Amino acid sequence: MEAYFIHLIILIGIYLILAMSLQLSIGYTGLMNFGHIAFYSIGAYVSALFTLNDIPFVVAFISAGIIAGLFGLLLSIPTNKLKGDYLALATIAFTFVVYVVSLNWVSLTRGPLGLPGIPKPSILGLSFSSNIMFLILVAIVAIVVYFFIRRIIDSPFGKVLEATRDNELATRVLGKNTFKIKSVSLVISAFLAGIAGSLYAHYITYIDPSSFSMMQIAPILCMVIIGGLASLKGTIIATIILVLLPEPLRFIGFSSSIVGPMRQIIYALILLVILLYKPKGFFGKVELE
């Protein structure tokens, strides 16, 4: 039972990093970034492949973030002028490309077979192979990410991000390069998703393309929207609730092949209800536009 709770808290930690970083691009910058899973996937694969080739965890972990961030930059260039639903479509397509490549580049990713035996992290001889140690690692990273994002949104740069979200033209008139600002925001968001991917890969120790299909965006998007746009507090509360909410399904005695889709149904229904009746979410300051 204790092991099970530790497992849940680790999951919450990883989802927190993902949801908070998505909040940065959707909530604070107004970028309809639906490609978050792609960065998560890139981070997971980079970190897994690096450590499987005997590169130390710390290097792999940081590289996961940096390479995911580079892809964020790459995505931001063609999509910088797009807005709203067009941007959403382009980033959904990006998720699909990454998925297809991870499925087909067999010589690198072993395709649908996935990458087994990803080592548990160890930093300077300190091993994080037990779950309790891993929990500490995830907690530290999540807290650092929280303060990092907090710092960004409280800074003058954060205000410019919100100004870009509310009125891009006016912000540009004030002499701010909004294209650059949006790129930076997406790169930071992608970097953080990348390190979340790295943590996931080293926790589960096995990754395959199906862990990063487009459907996986559902829970994270729910966390951001239910918590409310432009509210980190909301995101954190929503993440904790949404990770725990489907758990009782396991105890009612549904088979595991049913539990997965049931979880997705719960997320989808909550998402629809929130959009219909409380589109600002619980702590949101702005509406999705």
Add this chain to the structure above:
Amino acid sequence: MSLSIILQLLVNGLVAGAIYSLVSSGFSLIYSVNKFVHFAHGAVIAFSAYVLYYLFSTLGISFWFAVVLSLIFSALLGYATNELIYKQLRKRKSSPVILLVSGLGFLIFLESLILIFFGADVKVINLIKVTKGLEFMGAIITPLQIVIILVSIALLIFLFIFMKKFKLGKAMRAVSDNKEVAEIVGISSEKIYSWSFIIGSAIAGIAAVLIGLEQNLEPTMGTNLMIKGMTASIIGGIGSVPGAILGSFLLGILENFGIWFLPSGYKDAIVFTLLFIFLLFRPQGLLGIKRRAEK
């Protein structure tokens, strides 16, 4: 590169294009009237295909009757989606992004339902025994594939006449052009929205039948089809039904000729590269007029 290979790739491209056009024409029709991305369109196709499978292969209802029932089902599903979700959101004056996200939510809902009802394994509607394809100058095409191409062309002609000559089609164009003016002359936009969903989803039903016969059924097929259909619509000019059909054939042919350069698994990657190129340089698509992408 012999002629027969070129011809075979062209045939495969045409078949793929016809399938995409079945998806994109309905999607594009709904988009042109409603001005938002109905993301659950793909799931309507997938669900209808599973309904056909259930009626025909499991219950053993005669094929044509099962087809009629699944067409009615898809039209109703589209109608219900609009009534229960989109209409309510429109009342609240929600932005197109909210409508898109809710469509995504509904797509996930329907796909998960398929998983629960039918399981994750691949299903086959075994109406047609494996037939030998017809040979045409070294290229092989099956009778079903010819039917798919013919149906998609017939649909194109029907939609064209429908939008130009029928009263309902004209009303749809009016609402698509300018909702306020259309309402002044007495066209109820809500009614037209409903009709666009019924007709668009009935086309989705036709797509479901033909795709269900040509390919295996998978729970995630809706998303895949949706992404292809959407890409085709953007390439052709989003909101333009002829554009969507043109884009579909272009897409089908390009991805099949792409096999020359890349392994076939990368077909989808070619599609999205094309999508990015269009979003970057010509977001209004081939036949689109307005630069809505940047608005």
